[in-house]
Amino acid sequence: MSEQKQAIDARAILSGYRASIDNIDAALIHMLAERFRCTKAVGVLKAEHGLPPADPTREQQQIARLRQLAKDANLDPDFAEKFLNFVVREVIRHHEQIAAANGVTKTG
C-alpha cells in the first residue's frame, strides 16, 4: 500500500472516530443537562423543607459507587472522582444561586 493511500485511510478512520466522539459529546451534554435539572430540583426541595444542603454520607457513597463503575468500564477511578467533584462544584454554584434567589444567606 502506498504511503499516500495509507494517509487517506488513516484520515478516513480518524473521521469515523470523530463522528463517534461527536455523538458521545452530544449524549454527555444532554445527560449533564438532565442531571442539573434534577440537582436544581433537589436544591429547591431542600430549601423549601429546611433540609441540610450537604450530605457527607451520600457524597461518600456516590464517590465509592462511581469509582467502582469506572473500574468496571476500564476508566481511571481517579478521573471518575475528579469528574464528580467537577460536577458537584457546579451543583453547589446552582444551589447558592437558588438560596440567594430565596433570600437565604450562605451558611457553609
Add this chain to the structure above:
Amino acid sequence: MSEQKQAIDARAILSGYRASIDNIDAALIHMLAERFRCTKAVGVLKAEHGLPPADPTREQQQIARLRQLAKDANLDPDFAEKFLNFVVREVIRHHEQIAAANGVTKTG
C-alpha cells in the same frame, strides 16, 4: 398536612431525584469510558501515521458545537466549554502516555 408528613414526603421526593441522579451518573461514566476508548484509538492512529496531535480547527468546531448543544438543552454554555476542556486535559494525558510508550518525545 402535618409538618412531619411534609418532611416524610420531601424525603421520598429527594429519594426519587437521587435515583435519577445515580442512573444519570452511571450513564455519564460509561459514555466517558467510551469517549476515552475513541480518543485513545485516535492517539494510536495519529502516532502511527505521524498526524499532528493537536488540531485547533477541529477543537474550535467542537467548542462551538457543544456550546450550541448546551444552549438548546438549557445548560450553561460556559459550563459545557469548561467540561470539554476538563475532558480534553485527560485526553492529552492519555496521548502523552501513548507517545511515551512508543518512545516518542513530547513536542508540544
